[in-house]
Amino acid sequence: MTTTDSAEKARRLADGAVEARLAACAQISAPVTSVYRWQNRIETAEEWQVLLKTTPACYDALEAHLTAAHDYDTPEIIATPVVRAGAAYAAWVRAETVAP
Template sequence: MNEEYCMVITTIAGGEEAEELAEGILANRLAACVQMTGIRSFFLWEGEVQRETEMLLLIKTTTGRYNALESYISEYHPYDVPEIIRIPVTAGLSGYLSWLSSTTAFPG
């Protein structure tokens, strides 16, 4: 396949916020799938160790939709500096990757 795929990771504080973000991502065809799970995060922020309960979102999309997805997350995410990390997908089941392409394509 000529098209490239990626998974994007972000975290967000609450389940309701995570669901709203995921639904907006899907409604705008920025990804084909968003999975979420609860995690406990430890990180340095403004010189202090932070301990937070968050939701981890694993977002499956194409590299062609990445910039729009990053912009969407940046606009609708409540954090000042949200985690947005793109991980390349170098291989996968061809049927699944085809589904990713068709789901994120603009209609028409």
């Protein structure tokens, strides 16, 4: 998962990862309000969350892709392990992604 400050940027991140076959799917959530400390100040920002579905084999390449494509100094890039998934869905994710 990652976040960015506009719907357009979220769409570019999602499109780029799917086009590169580093993610099988990306979902963009409506704006969320983020509250965080940055450079010793409490900041509040509207952000869009991008949830990307990938495989462990593609994670490092996806992280590198997001880091290079992102305009944040320190982009949020978080991986959450999938404990279980439907067999057909997991097979689809594997088929749609290509580890470099």
